Amino acid sequence: MTDFASTKALFHLPEGVIYLDGNSLGPLPRAAAARVQHRVQEEWGELLITGWNKAGWMAEPGVLGNRIGRLIGAEPGHVVLGDTLSIKVYQALAAALEMRPERRVILSDSGNFPSDLYMAEGLIKALGRGHELRVVAPQEVAGAITDEVAVTLLTEVDYRTGRLHDMAEITRRAQDAGALTIWDLAHSAGALPVDLVGCGADFAVGCTYKYLNGGPGAPAFIYVAPRHATCAAPALSGWLGHAAPFAFEAAYRPGEGIERMRVGTPPVLAMAALEAALDIWEGVDLTDIRAQSIALGEMFIAEVEVRCPMLTLASPRDPSARGSQVSFQFEHGYAAMQALIAQGVIGDFRAPDLMRFGFAPLYIDTEDVKEAARRLAHVMQNRLWGDPVYQARATVT
Ligand SMILES: Cc1ncc(COP(=O)(O)O)c(C=O)c1O
Numbered sequence: 001m002t003d004f005a006s007t008k009a010l011f012h013l014p015e016g017v018i019y020l021d022g023n024s025l026g027p028l029p030r031a032a033a034a035r036v037q038h039r040v041q042e043e044w045g046e047l048l049i050t051g052w053n054k055a056g057w058m059a060e061p062g063v064l065g066n067r068i069g070r071l072i073g074a075e076p077g078h079v080v081l082g083d084t085l086s087i088k089v090y091q092a093l094a095a096a097l098e099m100r101p102e103r104r105v106i107l108s109d110s111g112n113f114p115s116d117l118y119m120a121e122g123l124i125k126a127l128g129r130g131h132e133l134r135v136v137a138p139q140e141v142a143g144a145i146t147d148e149v150a151v152t153l154l155t156e157v158d159y160r161t162g163r164l165h166d167m168a169e170i171t172r173r174a175q176d177a178g179a180l181t182i183w184d185l186a187h188s189a190g191a192l193p194v195d196l197v198g199c200g201a202d203f204a205v206g207c208t209y210k211y212l213n214g215g216p217g218a219p220a221f222i223y224v225a226p227r228h229a230t231c232a233a234p235a236l237s238g239w240l241g242h243a244a245p246f247a248f249e250a251a252y253r254p255g256e257g258i259e260r261m262r263v264g265t266p267p268v269l270a271m272a273a274l275e276a277a278l279d280i281w282e283g284v285d286l287t288d289i290r291a292q293s294i295a296l297g298e299m300f301i302a303e304v305e306v307r308c309p310m311l312t313l314a315s316p317r318d319p320s321a322r323g324s325q326v327s328f329q330f331e332h333g334y335a336a337m338q339a340l341i342a343q344g345v346i347g348d349f350r351a352p353d354l355m356r357f358g359f360a361p362l363y364i365d366t367e368d369v370k371e372a373a374r375r376l377a378h379v380m381q382n383r384l385w386g387d388p389v390y391q392a393r394a395t396v397t
Pocket residue numbers: 084085086087112113115116155159184186187207220
């Protein structure tokens with residue numbers, strides 16, 4: 001059984017703050033600052049360029065990829081880190097489309113994060129072969145899998161509502177129809193158990209700065225199923241995905257297996273912070289995370305619905321149908337969230353009217369949830385959101 005009181009102590013959280021936004025950016029693992037400092041001073045400072053070999057910087061995208069692989073049910077040696085999630089979406093999609101050259105439809109849903117859809121649009125333009133991005137409502141995905149579909153591009157957990165796709169069922173249906181699947185695990189990795197092997201997923205991508213707590217700008221990851229490892233063509237054929245980067249050949253040859261999904265120089269400083277964050281996951285059981293995340297979410301919903309009748313639940317009520325976040329709809333949601341943040345409870349707002357709260361059991365406990373609901377009730381009952389100071393929109397929300 002995971003001891004969540006011990007894991008909470010491993011994070012720095014500002015005094016008085018209840019942090020319900022780890023679904024956007026996880027908090028600072030206490031060990032990360034010293035780990036980054038060590039990398040800067042002892043490795044970069046003292047080893048200089050020899051750090052690539054002596055400190056293992058060059059191999060780290062695969063080493064950390066394996067540690068993430070354990071959390072998402074991947075086979076060892078089939079996850080690699082690097083770049084941003086948007087880039088990894090592009091790579092997976094380009095590889096999948098190449099593997100289904102006779103088909104033209106990319107199937108996604110309106111609950112997908114816009115960047116995934118934008119990357120698909122950009123790739124369609126770049127390919128110029130008449131592909132279509134077909135976007136349906138989340139609940140219509142299964143029915144929209146036809147033999148026109150080359151690939152499904154879906155985020156398992158809807159970033160706005162927390163609605164969860166049935167990964168196993170959709171993967172099965174897609175493959176029965178001859179399509180490939182790409183799963184974006186941005187809101188899944190570290191939030192709930194994921195079983196890529198069990199589901200038979202073809203590709204998966206995700207970020208490490210949310211529930212994995214790797215820090216702002218932490219690198220993304222990509223998974224390619226072993227059966228595709230030698231046929232997935234890398235669209236972004238950078239030198240570190242080459243079979244022999246240091247042979248400096250004039251022409252590109254894809255690297256062995258997942259190595260070919262590397263592009264360029266790895267983010268060495270960011271990986272130091274991520275390494276410290278992943279240490280915390282070593283003793284953690286994802287089934288414990290799921291059970292506790294459901295308990296926290298259920299408690300929050302119950303407390304808020306009793307105290308704040310003006311808020312409407314926008315997430316699935318059935319906890320098994322949602323990820324590790326809960327959203328409430330409110331017309332003045334932006335200002336209400338700003339007022340709540342001023343009370344020390346950090347959640348976020350997603351247009352047009354959703355107040356979104358993430359529950360990460362590693363550092364959020366039942367007392368936090370009760371206190372967050374109390375402060376939210378204070379904001380709502382006293383109509384603090386009506387104060388013009390909370391209406392001004394910030395650049396990043
Ligand atoms: C589901 C999903 N996909 C893609 C992205 C984009 O990630 P990045 O900014 O790392 O490219 C995000 C978050 O920003 C996301 O939540």
